[in-house]
Amino acid sequence: MKxxxxxxxxxxxxxxxxxxxxxxxxAFALVMIMGAVIWSGKRTLEKQNKEYQARVAQLQEQVEEQQNRSDEIDEYKKYIQTKKFAEEVAKDKFGMIYPDELVFKPEN
Structure with missing residues (x-):
């Protein structure tokens, strides 16, 4: 033993x-560096989250517009299956009229 x-x-x-x-x-320096890295990552994630929220809102608006368009198309689809639509097409495109119908044409 010495x-x-x-x-x-x-x-x-x-x-x-x-x-x-x-x-x-x-150890203190390491904790400070880790804190800075985490804080930087948090800011990046918050920025991405804001961008994603804006994109979600934009896509939701597009979904609503397309739903409205789909509803309009469904209504038009029902309309073109009616007798009234067939009569309008026959009159406008083919010049057809009912036998007892009178047509007045302007003189030019």
Whole structure:
């Protein structure tokens, strides 16, 4: 067993104390760096979230417009299956009239 002198013991304790302080400083620096990285990532995610929310709103508006268009097309589909539509097409495109119907044409 080797005995150490007072000077060696003080030097060893001083190195241990310095090592402990250095370790705490490095740990604190690491925590600060991790905090900065997390904060930066949070800001990026918030920005992406805002962009996605705007895109969702835009897409929702498009869905509503297409639903309205679909409803209009359904109504038109029902209309073209009616007798009134057939009569209008026959009169406008083919010039057909009912046998008892009178047609007045302007003189030019």
């Amino acid at each position: 005995f150490e002198t007072r000077r060696e013991r003080e030097t060893r304790r001083k190195r241990q104390k310095q090592s402990a302080i250095l370790g705490m400083v490095l």
